[in-house]
Amino acid sequence: MNRKEIHHSPFELMNQRGIALLMVLWIIAGLSVIVLEFCFGMRTEVHITKHYKEELQLYEMAKGGVCRAIVELIYKQDPRIQQKRKTLDSEELKPEEKEWITDGRPYLLSFDQGRCEIKVMGEDGKVNINTVSESLLRKIIGNLGLEGEERDIVVDSIMDWRDPDDFYRLNGAENDYYRSLPEPYECKNGPLDSLEELLLVRGITPQLFDGIKMKEEEDKEERIGLKHIFSIYASGEQLDINSASPLVMRIVLGIPKEMVQLVSKAREEKPFENQMDLLRRVPELSPFMGEMGRYIIYRTISPYFTIESKATGAEGGYARGLKTIVRIDLMDKNKYRIIQWVDSIF
Template identity: 40%
Template sequence: MTDGRPAMRIRGGARGIALVVVLLVLSVLLAVVGEFAQAMRLEATTTLNFRAALAASHLAEAGYQRAVAEILPEALAQHLDEQGLLVFRRTRLGAAKAPERTEIALGPGRLSYRITDEDARLNLNRVTPDVLHRLLSELSVERETRDVIVDSILDWRDANEEHRLNGAESDYYLGLPVPYRAKNGDVDSGEELLQVRGITPEI
């Protein structure tokens, strides 16, 4: 007569191994599903960002085209004459009222644009000291500060290292906490102008 205990132990051991295998398979499956879900989320985010960037690009192009259409002095007209020939001609547009330029609804987005007259700007590389003084005076800059700014701009632009009465050259700029040299050339941008002695973001 045999005892049934060893057979039960073997069956119980097989069940334990099967449980471990099932848990391992579930763990691997959960890891794969988690990676897949994360990849899909990333793909969806990338697609949404691409779509938003494309829409923004089209809105920017639409704003540009509206501005171009607004400033064109002439429009090209076409029509058929009595013989059925296509005739092109230019028609001069009258001075129309400026259209709305802010928060223009276009599809799902909105656009704003502005038109500025570049001729109304001062070329700091060609402007005279008198014009600079008048400009700074209009901005309510004190006389002493005005003198420093005007002379410093002129020193920044000139090709030498000799500073004017109230100006600054490399000897001044090299003594600053973050030292740099005077450009001794034309100003290329508004950001560069902030490096000139006396110029502040408020001005």
């Protein structure tokens, strides 16, 4: 039986080999895409895990800053600690043993993974928005740069918001105004439960609430707004001069920046005890005392404090912040109570 031999031309053989090579290349390309996608997914997952770990570390560092501030606030009211500090000169105390000043100046706390910047503000370093008099309120709003009708609208509207009646002042607002808004709501006609309520009041803009820029030391610009000046936890309309921030003193007391700097420097040595002590150590204030003296107290009455804690990594980058309002009470089981807690303020 004759077998028929099959002969392939060189062209046919090259064509078959080309198809096989092309299929191999497609398979390699497909596998490469799969490998790349897998590597990209793994890299993304590692990055997310690392970011989560760093954020968690920063959060715990910020919490540590809050805890340290609470301890310092308890120390300020502990008779034993205070007695020790009084018997020793300021130079004899270690830096970590010195009393913290609650005027918002930053204190640094170091960790292996980074550092934490802590600010403590006594609520008596602010003015109580629910009890401030109309005259002082008008002065404060004017010192923030508002004039004429714009100032009067803000002042009258705040007074109308917190008073119990529906009678509005000349430039104020009551229910008829707020009900006419595109998104209507009622006038409070009562004390504010939170400072953020001010944003509902006629004439108050986010810029006025959050802060306008003012030049401070070394031409640095800082923001000062209603949220920095007022509080619902302050004891009244008088400022504790040992707790008020420099900008708040400028706006509320109406004294020049140079005078504020002298006060801030003097109270770093020790708190002012009374008006005589203040004028003895800062005699330049004498011409201003007649007008501003009635708005000053020399000790903290309110047990409420605001703590801001901002943690940053050792190499910079991410930051995590906390803001809390605490009530210090040595008679309480824990000696303190958290009133408000806000995450991620930075």
